[in-house]
Amino acid sequence: MSDLADFTVTAAAAGLRSGDFSSVELLEAVHKRAAMTEANLHAYLTIDRDGAARGAVAADSALKKGTAHGPLHGIPVALKDNMVTRGLETTASSKILSGYLPPYDGTAVTRLREGGAVIFGKTNLDEFAMGSSTENSAYGPSRNPWDPERVPGGSSGGSAAAVAAGSALVGFGSDTGGSIRQPAALCGIVGMKPTYGLVSRYGLIAFASSLDQIGPLTRTVEDSVAALEVVGGHDPADSTSYPGAVPDYRSGLKSGVAGLRVGVVAELNGAGIDPAVQAAVDQTVAQLEEAGATIVELSLPSIEYALSAYYLIAPAECSANLARFDGVRYGLRRLGENVEEMMSNTRADGFGPEVTRRILLGTYALSAGYYDAFYGQAQRVRTLIIQDFQAAYQQADVLVSPTSPTTAFKLGDRTQDPLSMYLSDVCTIPSNMSGDPAISVPIGVDADGMPIGFQVMAPALGEPVMFRVAAEVERQAGFTVRARHASSEVVT
Amino acid sequence: MGRAPGLLPFPPMPVEIDIAKVARLARLALSEEDLDRYREQCEVVLEHAARVQALPTDGVAGTSHPLPRTNAFREDRITECLDTEEVLAQAPDRDGDFFSVPKILDEQ
Numbered sequence: 240m241s242d243l244a245d246f247t248v249t250a251a252a253a254g255l256r257s258g259d260f261s262s263v264e265l266l267e268a269v270h271k272r273a274a275m276t277e278a279n280l281h282a283y284l285t286i287d288r289d290g291a292a293r294g295a296v297a298a299d300s301a302l303k304k305g306t307a308h309g310p311l312h313g314i315p316v317a318l319k320d321n322m323v324t325r326g327l328e329t330t331a332s333s334k335i336l337s338g339y340l341p342p343y344d345g346t347a348v349t350r351l352r353e354g355g356a357v358i359f360g361k362t363n364l365d366e367f368a369m370g371s372s373t374e375n376s377a378y379g380p381s382r383n384p385w386d387p388e389r390v391p392g393g394s395s396g397g398s399a400a401a402v403a404a405g406s407a408l409v410g411f412g413s414d415t416g417g418s419i420r421q422p423a424a425l426c427g428i429v430g431m432k433p434t435y436g437l438v439s440r441y442g443l444i445a446f447a448s449s450l451d452q453i454g455p456l457t458r459t460v461e462d463s464v465a466a467l468e469v470v471g472g473h474d475p476a477d478s479t480s481y482p483g484a485v486p487d488y489r490s491g492l493k494s495g496v497a498g499l500r501v502g503v504v505a506e507l508n509g510a511g512i513d514p515a516v517q518a519a520v521d522q523t524v525a526q527l528e529e530a531g532a533t534i535v536e537l538s539l540p541s542i543e544y545a546l547s548a549y550y551l552i553a554p555a556e557c558s559a560n561l562a563r564f565d566g567v568r569y570g571l572r573r574l575g576e577n578v579e580e581m582m583s584n585t586r587a588d589g590f591g592p593e594v595t596r597r598i599l600l601g602t603y604a605l606s607a608g609y610y611d612a613f614y615g616q617a618q619r620v621r622t623l624i625i626q627d628f629q630a631a632y633q634q635a636d637v638l639v640s641p642t643s644p645t646t647a648f649k650l651g652d653r654t655q656d657p658l659s660m661y662l663s664d665v666c667t668i669p670s671n672m673s674g675d676p677a678i679s680v681p682i683g684v685d686a687d688g689m690p691i692g693f694q695v696m697a698p699a700l701g702e703p704v705m706f707r708v709a710a711e712v713e714r715q716a717g718f719t720v721r722a723r724h725a726s727s728e729v730v731t
Numbered sequence: 732m733g734r735a736p737g738l739l740p741f742p743p744m745p746v747e748i749d750i751a752k753v754a755r756l757a758r759l760a761l762s763e764e765d766l767d768r769y770r771e772q773c774e775v776v777l778e779h780a781a782r783v784q785a786l787p788t789d790g791v792a793g794t795s796h797p798l799p800r801t802n803a804f805r806e807d808r809i810t811e812c813l814d815t816e817e818v819l820a821q822a823p824d825r826d827g828d829f830f831s832v833p834k835i836l837d838e839q
Contacts, residue, residue: 339821340820342813342821434798435797435798436798436800449795449796475803475805478803479796479798479800479803480803481798482803541786544783544786546779547780547781547782548780548783550776550780551783558757562758566823567822567823567830567832568818568821568830569821570821570823571823572823572824576833577833577835578832578833578834580833581832582758583758583760584760586759587759590759595759595761595769596769596773596776598757598759599750599754599757599759599773600773600776600780602756602757603748603753603773603777604777604780606753606756612784613777613781613783615793616784616786616788617783619788619791619792619793620783620786621793621794622788622792622794623786623788623791625794625797657772657775658776658779672797673797674797674798675797699797699798
């Protein structure tokens with residue numbers, strides 16, 4: 240039998256149900272893979288050996304009794320370490336949360352547990368999800384399974400590296416400006432940001448609350464659907480959670496794209512995009528046309544301002560959210576003469592440089608005298624971006640672009656210049672600003688053999704049409720090459 | 732390659748930050764050296780971010796949240812809450828069932 244660590248979620252779930260192998264055996268295969276790859280990749284901050292073993296035994300017992308439910312039952316899952324897990328260390332890759340054992344599970348985690356998923360470990364990220372390379376982790380960077388000299392992207396770089404390398408069958412991350420889609424693109428896997436509010440943020444350590452969204456990193460589009468089926472849906476514990484019924488994501492997967500209108504966004508294609516990336520994207524667009532889609536060239540002029548507005552809105556929200564880390568109730572404390580000094584010493588020592596920078600940026604953008612010119616104006620620009628998207632979706636069912644302007648870059652290449660790092664997310668940020676769903680699907684490799692991602696964006700709650708197009712992109716691309724630091728091909 | 736998307740071709744707008752004041756507001760006890768470095772980096776980012784000011788937005792309302800939601804209400808009902816011991820076990824310092832902190836008010 241092929242190595243179980245290379246199975247897709249869908250294939251593994253079928254194997255578990257038919258009794259070809261057990262969840263315990265699946266877990267063992269993933270442990271073996273992690274033992275092989277972790278020294279190189281550092282995808283994980285914590286591997287929960289005992290908890291995962293208990294989870295796999297329980298999953299097998301439910302399978303025997305016939306009480307198994309849900310598409311992730313018995314499947315080893317990697318969680319980004321900003322998703323709180325009761326009694327299991329959760330650090331958000333920050334020194335300020337070193338040793339923190341949360342007293343509760345986030346809602347997505349609860350749904351995974353209830354669905355029989357086996358929580359294998361907590362993956363590395365840029366501290367508090369701020370970054371595009373995983374180099375901002377206080378615990379050292381993760382590396383790309385395709386080339387360990389290169390970054391896996393970020394901020395969900397650990398989950399992306401784990402899924403690409405086979406040290407998890409599925410990973411979860413959070414996406415505030417591209418933090419699921421960009422690392423998925425750089426690691427040659429599928430990464431999906433759901434409609435804002437579709438997955439509860441309860442128990443997701445907040446970075447920018449109006450932008451953050453939990454989503455899956457998987458090896459196939461169908462696996463992405465399976466993962467979203469488990470974690471999505473209304474949660475009273477998150478007042479911003481979408482209250483309506485969850486759409487049927489699955490039924491259109493094999494429908495193809497005949498009759499659909501695919502919009503190519505002028506502002507996100509061409510200028511500023513690496514030529515090899517653009518060539519691959521153009522080829523995919525041509526394949527979609529060949530498959531029966533109508534291609535529409537569209538302009539969304541205000542998204543030229545999305546990156547600028549994002550670097551006001553996200554830091555502003557981050558400076559407010561991270562005020563809670565004050566050394567009082569949990570996490571690091573550094574001493575001081577009075578409480579204010581204690582807090583200021585704790586925060587200065589506990590936060591890394593990127594987090595400190597964003598807190599400063601946000602505090603400035605919100606401070607008296609600057610609020611309207613910076614934060615207020617950014618919010619108005621956000622309205623214009625949303626209006627541009629709404630107009631575009633009158634003319635197209637989905638919009639497409641590269642996911643990332645470049646393939647994976649070398650470690651250290653962008654750490655000295657924050658602005659060059661921020662540009663990594665220029666194609667992904669607009670969907671966070673609008674709250675719409677978007678997915679990255681791998682379509683090929685560049686001359687260095689590094690994977691290229693294709694982004695499909697859809698209007699709010701447009702996941703069914705987004706997945707439908709993504710599945711066609713996947714079929715057309717036939718991207719079955721896998722990372723060389725994973726041993727073999729994916730088994731579907 | 733042409734210009735990068737997201738970076739508009741007009742010149743950045745100069746921004747000056749009173750970084751010591753901002754750091755104090757953010758409760759970050761940073762060294763002079765760190766303050767200088769952060770000021771420079773933040774000014775570069777803000778100069779680009781300030782480009783949002785070039786877009787005319789007269790009569791446009793701001794969006795603070797992507798999907799319009801009104802208040803979410805629930806029944807006022809007693810439910811299970813976090814375990815006191817489990818929560819306090821994470822505290823850097825405690826006094827019985829209380830979080831303990833250094834003095835808040837200076838004695839006169």
